[in-house]
Amino acid sequence: MNRIISGEKVGSKTLAVLLFGIFLVLLTAPFLFELIGISYSERAMKAMVQIMVFMILAASYDLLIGYTAIISLCHSVFFAIGAYSLAIIMRDADSGWSNVIIAIILSTSLSALLAFILALIGIRIKNIYFTLVTFALAFGALSFVVKLSEITGGLDGLIFEKGMPEFFLNKVQVFDGAEYRIQAYYFIFFVSLALFLFMLRIVSSPFGKTLQAIRENEFRCAAIGYKVNSYKILVVIIAAVIASLAGILYASWIKIAVPNTFLNIEIMLMILIVVIVGGKGSIYGSVIGAVVIVLLENYLSSYLDILFQSDFPEKIQMVLTDPFYLLEEYKEVVPIRFFFTKNRWALYIGLFYIFSVYCFRAGIAGKLRDIKRVDFKNIDNLKGIIKSHAIKLAHNGFSFMRLVIFLSALGQMFTGLWNLDQAGGKFLLISAALTYFIGSSSLVMTIWGKSNES
Amino acid sequence: MANSTIKRLLGNKSALSLLVLSLGAYFIGLLVQAIQLGGDVGISVVFSDWSKNWIELTFAGITMGFLIFILASGMTLIFGLIGVINLAHGAFIALGSFICWHFIFKINAAYRAVETVYWTPMPGVIPPVEKTIISSEGLFYGENIFNAVILLIAGIAFASMILALAGWLYEKYIVSTVYKDQPAQILITLGVAVIMIEVLLVFYGGSTPRIRKPEFLQGQLTLFESWDSGIGILYSRILSGVVGLAIFVFTYLVLIKTRFGLLIRAGVENKDMVEAFGYKVKTIFIMVFIMANIYAAIGGSLYSLNNRSLSLAVSDDILLVVMVSVIIGGLGSIKGCLIGSILLMLAQNYMNGIYPPLAGGMSAVIVMIAILLWCPEGLAPVGGNSNE
DSSP, rough: OOOTTTTTOOOOHHHHHHHHHHHHHHTTTTHHHHHTTSSSSHHHHHHHHHHHHHHHHHHHHHIIIIOOOOOOOOHHHHHHHHHHHHHHHHSSSEEEEEEHHHHHHHHHHHHHHHHHHHHHHHHHHHHHHHHHHHHHHHHHHHHHHOHHHHHTTTTTOOOTTTOOOOOHHHHHTTTSSSSEOHHHHHHHHHHHHHHHHHHHHHHHHHHHHHHHHHOOOHHHHHHHHHOHHHHHHHHHHHHHHHHHHHHHHHHHOOOOOOOHHHTTTHHHHHHHHHHHHHHHOOOHHHHHHHHHHHHHHHHHHHHHHHHHTHHHHHHHHHHHOOOTOOGGGGTTTTTGGGSGGGHHHHHHHHHHHHHHHHHHHTTTHHHHHHHHHHOTTOOHHHHHHHHHHHHHHHHHHHHHHHHOOOOHHHHHHHHHHHHTSSTTHHHHHHHHHHHHHHHIIIIIHHHHHHHHHO | OHHHHHHHHOOHHHHHHHHHHHHHHHHHHHHHHHHHHHHHHHHHHHHHHHHHHHHHHHHHHHHHHHHHHHHHHHHHHHHHHHOOTTTTTHHHHHHHHHHHHHHHHHHHHHTTTOOOOOOOOTTTTTOOOSSSOOOOTTTTSSOOOOHHHHHHHHHHHHHHHHHHHHHHHHHIIIIIGGTTTHHHHHHHHHHHHHHHHHHHHHHHHOOOOOOOOOOSSEEEEEEOOOTTTTTEEEEEHHHHHHHHHHHHHHHHHHHHHHHHHHHHHHHHHHHHHHHEEEEHHHHHHHHHHHHHHHHHHHHHHHHHHTTBBBBBHHHHHHHHHHHHHHHHHOTTTTHHHHHHHHHHHHHHHHHHHHGGTTTOOOOOHHHHHHHHHTTOOOOOOOOSTOOO
């Protein structure tokens, strides 16, 4: 076991159990879904594939930002290169494995070349500059793909179901129930498992340790005699190649290549948030992060929709815009309830970004590893640790609450401005100011102050 | 004497790049058109036509550059002083333009005589107020220039006030939690951008309402009327150029002459030292955010006036241009920012004249990479001497 994971320690028992559980679920997914009798099994399978793809994608990105502290924002470009090279070759070709292999060779060599150029730019341009340059490159790549619509299909993308080998399309009946694309699923599973173990091997090798040394102190590393630049070039190329392989895997499942699933800035953000929620600088973290974020992305909107169908929006609207029930007739005209529709799911994704920065800065893996250090025999110590955790949680929670209060004040202000020519407009402006000041200053500041004392 | 002047001009990266870009684009354009027409006739026709086009494109590029400078200067200050990549700047620009024009529409609604509906809320959403009407006809009350100017200024001032407040809160609750943590900065600022765009979508829907230019900004100024029907420059472009120039001069004077500017410049160079001397860096940070957001409001309003439409897509389109001009200008450098934005807009305009598919995002990226490989610190970095 130790050899399989290359001696890279998980670091926490809880984390290990979680990882093993995720592994088992992914391994048996089609059979498990059939046993449980899950509805919308197509969608669930897609979520599983997405988890695996984002796991390796985020792990390869973590090699850059977590292990080497190279903050690049054009990782999605390599993801898209894989998908689009498969799509462009498959669109016109007859079905056959040779085309798949050509696509793999083409995309890996292309992304390796681009990554090499990117790394050369990165040697000349450092730090925050490099981040901005890569961000602009990602934007540029997007506009390039959209404008070259003859080759890439523009915003509509490319559908290439015909050209795929039978292997990826075959459906097999499971337990006399629904049909699943088992062959394709296990192909993706084993390839991503192999890539994951390969990345663990990289991280625990001397090469990986040197990368971490570069992250800690680049200058000292160079002074000892390591060729820092060649290490950086190599890691950027490795990460890019793995990302393009992930692109091929995902495209082979969904059989379409569109900017919205491969190249948008939202996809880049999703990779980033998987790494941050999972925990920077830990390959295992990206597994947890991928599970959390992909499940949220796939299922949050439908659950929110159920919530929004109830009378919840009206109650929230009451609380946010008119907490004192003074303007009964006014509730019809304020647009607060239009925040609570399925169309506005991006709003909640944005809120989740802010929330995760407030609360999961160290990542879930990092948190679980911290807990491991608790000495359970020493009760005083344990109390102290629980207390400090509770205080930290309360502090973060109250910061988040203040943000919510601020947002509600903002909502009142906007609705007030919107209806300024009506009777209640000015009143709402005043109440917005009141909410903000009462909420932030008296109520929360006292508790916040208390948590700062101890 | 002349020799030294040329030497200085060639030594100056900014001037050199501007010169190379504009002349290069001119000759490439000439060449392309001469090849297309062919022969002596082609060349003689093309020459006069192209010099006219070239002058028009250059004027347009410079005025647009000044406009982009208004938007980019805030970002470069934040970037240089605080080291935060404020990816919500584009969304603030969109917010500013929407607030400004909403205010103008609201005020003007009381006076308008004819109503033409250009603006319907998105399908599936019941309009919040019984009917959202943005009038195009008779937008600027009467023919009175004075009233129109006052209304425009009032709208921009109102938007600036709201955005200044937003900037203060934004710094206090969002940005101050993520200093020195770059991935978190990217995530949280883009999260705020997403939220702001979604909120604007709730209020205004997805469509792009049109703006009618006020009377005094319609039409164009024609120079050299005797020569080939003259060279036309739009009045609205002139306005944005003048405002951009005024803001450049104002910001430059503030940075050079006042104590506040001194602190900002010192903060860009060495933040810890400023703090060690006992100045409240935190307050300076907030002031810079407020300044940046006021510029965003002014620039956003003028930008939508120039485009004659309000659009949420502005936040993405502008963010790329603004970011690239900040990068090629140099970290935290106001002068570099101006040069960068003019350079970028010139490149975009020439590209539009020569080969339209490459204009926009691609031309910006190409210019950025070319310039960064030439001087990685940007054209006019704060620390270095750009006229060496």
